[in-house]
Amino acid sequence: MAYAATRGGEEAIEQAERLYREDLAPLTAERVAEVRRTMPYLVDRVMGEASLYEPDLAALALVQTGGDLYEAVLLLRAYRTTQPRLWIAEAVRHADILTVRRISAAFKDIPGGQILGPTLDYSHRLLKVGVLDGEPDTVAPVTPSETPAPATQPALADWQREKGLIEDARAEAVPLEEIPDVTRDGLLFPAPRAHRLQTLARGDTGGMLALGYANMRGYGPTHPTVNDLRLGEAEVRLRHPRGTVFSAGRVRVSEAEMVSKASEGGKLQLGFCATFGWNEVKTIAGATLDLSMHFENDYPAASEEFVLYHTEPTEASGFCIHFKMPHYVTFQSSLDALRDANAKREAHPATAPETPETPDAPAPAPELEEMPS
Amino acid sequence: MSLAELTAPWQRFNYGFLDESAKREIRRKTLKAIAVPGYQVPYASREVPMARGWGTGGLQVTLTLLKPSSVVKVIDQGADDSVNAVSIRKFLRRVGGVAETLDTTAATLIQSRHRIPEEKLRADQVLVLQVPDPEPLRAVEPDISEARHMHADADYGLLWLKLYEQIVRSGRIMEGASYPSLVNGRHVISPSPIPRWDVPKLHQADNLTILSAGREKRIYAVPPHTDVAPLAFDDIAYRVEDHAGIACERSGVKGYFLNELPKGGGASVYEMSDTHFATKHIQKREGEAVSFGATYYRKGSLAR
Amino acid sequence: MDALVTPTADDIRTSEAFEALMWALTRPGTREPLAAPGMLPLATNLVDRETTFHATDATLAAALAATGARPAPIGAAEYVFVPLADDGDVTRAASASVGDPLYPDTAATIFAPASFGAGTALRLTGPGIRGEARLAVAGIHPSFWAARAKAARYPLGWDLYLVGEGEVVGLPRSTCVEVI
Known part of the structure; x- marks a missing residue:
């Protein structure tokens, strides 16, 4: 075939x-x-x-x-x-998240405390090869703490705002139905804040890591610190048409806030990223990108358009694999121009286009235009 | 208000796959695209059950236009039986219950990747072109925000400069497919990437052409009877591919856009890119009753 | 998944209404028949909770608000449903958005009641029209055409639908309208 x-x-x-x-x-x-x-x-x-x-x-x-x-x-x-958008859930505040893990690298201790929660961060990454030989994998049960951590935690940013360390730019109360939805509008630049955060929330973990890491290594305007990183569960609260707010269930969420070390007008700057599910790499990279995009800079990996376009998993992967499709029409079109230019050059070497700097040099070979796909 | 009022009875998905809100958005944006020929209208571009870059933009427009009486033709590189064209056609059949055709003259709706058929499209037909990159300025200005300013100012100087530099370097304009073209004297478009052969077919056409880029989220249109002028200099004319004098290996017919097939020993044979048009010529040769539509080109030259 | 999906009555209605709008705008000045008469079936084809609208008719406004669309002052609405019958109407409509140079698509789409075959004679030229087209319109105050020309330079401008008894005429901003 x-x-x-x-x-x-x-x-x-x-x-x-x-x-x-x-x-x-x-x-x-x-x-x-x-x-x-x-x-x-x-x-x-x-x-x-x-x-x-x-x-x-x-x-x-x-x-x-x-x-x-x-x-x-x-x-x-x-x-x-295929699913209709029926309703818009109420906004979730930091302090509402049922937090199971919460870390700040900016301070040794913070209001509400550091909560290690479930993590592999300090485990030794040893492959349990014995399991393959039939050894049982025994994990000792968790010993409950004498004083359980509170279910919710205050936002560190609130403390920083009170101390005048960061801009007191709290989100304005926008009616829910007026929050732009990037899956319902085109993504245009400069992007509304909601579009930027939504695009990061559904961004490709690997792509965001690559560009976030580029920023962290110096291809970006910031060197960030983890301000507030959380894993938890959030209630999906809906307002009934009769006015009652009720929970339709809980979703696992992660969020990261990164803080700049450099000050701008005497204030530190925050970057933010949140997503469905527990995914620390994505939110730390995403918040770093959000932070970097805030600053005027010439780094592609810190440009809003560059970052948001190139970390879109479905678009990037789809376009990448589309190159497998036949492109022989566009190729033929370019080949036609190339052959004609070559034929002209061979037929009339003397009248071939000149390059002013080196008039005696042979005419340069035609350049095939990049073919769009 | 109850949930029942807000929703339709449950079904696996809507007619035409897209839900009503997605269709309404594409309808709104398509109308704006028709109102400002050649202007790229941003749209949300929903995910469809095909990978981005595989015709999802064209597909969303086709799905929105679909109705049970539609007769659909899908081509890729001019071929109806290219595997991706087959896949799209199969999807349209599943979600739209539409009739299919290979014959350009029988179609009401044609979705195409990279070609405009050789038989002239009529006023009652809609051509939907799949577009990978809608931005004609991309090669000279990759930043889309900058490019948007240039479109707003009708500032196409860098494109002219690019063409001029090609002439200086290579003795001719080296643009292949997707030749930048001025629509209605105002907006330069990247015409899908159809070959240069096909661009004149857009000029003062009888049909409506809708171009849609799913990944890049832009819809634009060339309405019927609209000027489409490839950018060219007064003294260096626009040139289509030099295919007029070569005969199609399958059908023996001359004067249409061709695919070159490399053969051993450095030889090439050529076949007509519009495969069903070639098939019709073969059927005619074999004595079958075939009806041809008018063609844009006659004996390899534009028939106007 | 292999089972065919058949369109509902709603699907057929919306598809017919959209085709009328699409062909009307594609062939400016042509009287496109409407399967379902009136402004509402055309409006609900386009207006939903992602859009803003302005409608002077209270019944229409209520029906559009029920779709979740947000009412807006005339200058901020994406979809404007107003009469253009007298000078006052034209003055009010003149504040409708003509779009932004960067985003000409943000211009208002205006729907106005009209009737055809008698009234102001118009000569139309531009995309979608082979040579020129002629249209006689009643119910639109003649001053509107000058106001339309004055409002903006292409590619800015309003996209206009004139809605008659069971038919619709589209006049995109790309159409040059001369009163003859």
Whole structure:
């Protein structure tokens, strides 16, 4: 079967998909439940990038694609397209988040305290190879603390505002329905703050890490410090048309606030990123990018347009793989111009275009214009 | 107000896949695109069940225009049976229940990647072109905010300079497909990337052409009877690909845009890029009753 | 997934209304028939909670507000539903947005009641029109055409729909209108 322009293309693509699926274990509800239960961080990452919080659907997307993350995110986003936007949840404040982990690197101790919570940060990354030989993996149960940490924590930024360390620029109270939604509007620049934060929230973890890391290494205007990093659960509070606010359930969220060390007008600057699910790398990188984008600078990795466009998982991955598609029409078009220019050059070397600096040099070879795809 | 009033009865997805709010947005933006020919209207661009870069922009417009009486033709590089064209057509059948055709003259709606068919489109037909990069200024100004200012000022000097530099360096304009073209005397567009052969087909056409970039989230349009002028100098004319005199290996017909197929020993053969148009010529040769539409080109020259 | 999805009655209605709007704007000056008469089916084709509108007719305004669309003063509304029958109407409509040079698409779309076949004779030229088109319009105050020309230079300007009994005429900003 030829690659293009063959009869029976429909049969070919059908068989290609079957071939792919045959390599995967059967898609069953049990396997989906198993992925949801055993890989919550992966499920979280997919939900964050898809900007759709539904662990069962995210686990289904992962199993259905054999764990190809970009494919799973695309599946979930395409599903999201089919869902109506019925209501807009109330805003979640720092102090409302049921916090299980909360860290600040800016101070040794902070109001509300440092809470280590669930983390691998200080574990030794040793592969438990014994499990493969049938050794049981024994994990001792957690010893409950005598004084449990409070369920919610104040915002460190509130303390910093009171001390005059950061700008007292609290978010204005915008009516919920007037908050722009980047999935319903085009992303334009300079982006409204809501669009920027939403784009980071659904950004590609790997892409944000790459650009955030570039900033951290010096290809950016800031050297950030973790001001307030949290993992927790947030109530999705909805206002009933009769006025009552009620919780429709909880979602896992992570958020990071990064603070600049350099002051601007005597104030420190904050960068922020929050996303569905627990994903510290993404929020720290995202808050670093948000912080860097605040400053006038010439670094591509700290330019709003550059960052937001190039960390879009579905767009970036889709365009990357689209280069597999045939491009022979555009290629033919460029080839035609190249051959004609070459023919002209060979036919009339004397009258070929001159380069003023080196009049005796042969005419330069034509340059093929970059082909758009 | 109750939830029941806000929602429709549950179904797996809407007719045409996109929900009503997505369709309304594309409708709003499509109308603005028609009102300002060549101006790139930003839109949200929902994710569809195909990867970005694979025709999702064109698909969203097609899905919005779809109705059960639509007769749809989908082509990629001129071919109806290219695998991605097949995949898109299959999707349209699943979510739209539409009739399909390979024949340009029978279609009401044509979604295409990189080609305009050789048979002249009529006033009752809509052509939807898939666009990877809608910005003609991208090569000279990658920052889209800057490029937007240049469009607002109708400042296309850098594009002219780029063409001029090509002439100085190579003796001719080296733009391949996607040749920058001035629409309605005001906005320069990147015409999908259709080859230069196809750009004159947009000028004072009888049909409406909608161009949509899903990943870059822009819709623009060339309405019927609108001037489309490829940027060219008074003394260096716009040139289409030099295909007029070469015969198609399959059909034996001359005078249309071709695909070159490299062969052993340094040889090439050529086949017509509009594959179904070639097929019709073969059918005619074999004595079948075939009807042809009028063509934009006659004997390799623009027929106007 | 392989099962065919059939359009609902709503899908068919909205699709027909949109086609009328699309062809009207694509072929300025042509009287496009409407499957469902009136302003509301056209309006709900475009207006929803992502948009702002201004409507002088209280019934229409209430119906549009029920879609979740936000009412706005005429100068800030994306979709404007007003009569253009007298001088006062024209003066009020003249404050409708003509768009931003960077974003000409933010200009208002104006829907106004009208009837065709008699009244002010117009000559139309521009995209979508082969040569020229003629249209006789009643119900639009003749001063509107000068106000339209004065309001903005292309590509800014209003996109106009004249809605008659069971038909609609589109006049995008790209159309040059001469009163003859």
